[in-house]
Amino acid sequence: MGHWVYETHDGKFRYGYWVEEVLYSGRSGFQKIDVVQTAFFGRMLLLDDLVMTTEKDEFIYHDMISHIPLLAHPDPRRVLVIGGGDGGTVREVLKHPSVEEVVLCEIDGEVIEVSKRFLPTISGALDDPRVTVEVADGAAYIANHPNSFDAILVDSTDPFGPGAQLFNAEFYTRVKEALRPGGVVANQSESPVSQQPEVTETNTLLNQVFPIVRPYTACVPTYPGGQWTWTFSSSDREPLAELERDDHRAAAIEAEARYYNRSVHRAAFALPNYVRALIQPDNILKPYRESQPCR
Ligand code: SPD
Numbered sequence: 001m002g003h004w005v006y007e008t009h010d011g012k013f014r015y016g017y018w019v020e021e022v023l024y025s026g027r028s029g030f031q032k033i034d035v036v037q038t039a040f041f042g043r044m045l046l047l048d049d050l051v052m053t054t055e056k057d058e059f060i061y062h063d064m065i066s067h068i069p070l071l072a073h074p075d076p077r078r079v080l081v082i083g084g085g086d087g088g089t090v091r092e093v094l095k096h097p098s099v100e101e102v103v104l105c106e107i108d109g110e111v112i113e114v115s116k117r118f119l120p121t122i123s124g125a126l127d128d129p130r131v132t133v134e135v136a137d138g139a140a141y142i143a144n145h146p147n148s149f150d151a152i153l154v155d156s157t158d159p160f161g162p163g164a165q166l167f168n169a170e171f172y173t174r175v176k177e178a179l180r181p182g183g184v185v186a187n188q189s190e191s192p193v194s195q196q197p198e199v200t201e202t203n204t205l206l207n208q209v210f211p212i213v214r215p216y217t218a219c220v221p222t223y224p225g226g227q228w229t230w231t232f233s234s235s236d237r238e239p240l241a242e243l244e245r246d247d248h249r250a251a252a253i254e255a256e257a258r259y260y261n262r263s264v265h266r267a268a269f270a271l272p273n274y275v276r277a278l279i280q281p282d283n284i285l286k287p288y289r290e291s292q293p294c295r
Contacts (some may be wrong), residue, residue: 084155085111087123193225
């Protein structure tokens with residue numbers, strides 16, 4: 001006997017999933033953790049009742065947060081993933097032959113353990129010898145690791161609960177300091193449909209820290225709003241320059257990816273006008289909030 005589970009957005013709309021079986025339900029020191037077997041999206045991980053990943057559509061999110069920044073760097077060797085305890089981002093990072101070490105810094109060790117137990121197709125790479133798992137606060141971790149990484153991928157939860165501290169200028173200043181020269185950053189930066197103020201605020205704070213800030217988009221069906229953004233940031237690299245210089249690494253990733261290809265890489269930075277409006281330097285955050293409050 002199954003039941004419906006819903007992700008409710010701000011009490012205004014909700015997405016429903018038919019659940020055939022609850023595989024795990026528990027509470028860590030940080031949050032509620034559930035893994036359910038859904039009829040359509042396969043196994044689904046929820047944190048505090050928000051969908052984090054599903055077996056059916058996780059490849060879109062994980063390809064976009066990993067391959068776009070790593071292919072913008074000519075030789076990424078040390079990579080830090082902050083958050084991302086399900087392991088999907090690490091799995092994609094390890095597809096890059098130049099990568100010697102991936103540090104996964106996840107604040108909630110139970111997310112890692114539950115993912116290893118119930119989401120093996122997503123978490124399987126966490127046992128790779130190139131992976132170092134740090135169960136730690138990402139903000140504290142990077143403060144202690146200046147000049148250490150070629151790429152930092154911030155695979156956070158939404159900007160509330162344990163993930164809230166990963167959405168401020170001080171955090172991104174530490175991220176910048178943790179990069180080696182020429183390093184690149186990508187962070188998940190929320191939905192331009194359902195989280196418009198967060199898209200604006202994230203873009204604004206990244207612009208306070210990095211000279212190059214380039215949001216990009218794709219659709220993730222199980223995230224509220226559907227259309228999602230990530231943001232590429234760097235002190236000195238444009239996200240398409242390396243691809244245009246030599247695309248043989250991108251071609252190799254494309255050959256085995258389910259979502260990523262070189263056309264997607266280029267097109268992801270073509271922003272619809274309503275997304276452009278959200279990230280204008282002098283944007284209309286205040287009038288927007290007055291006219292269409294999101295929360
Ligand atoms: N609203 C969902 C945002 C989730 C972002 N992180 C997903 C983690 C997948 N590795």
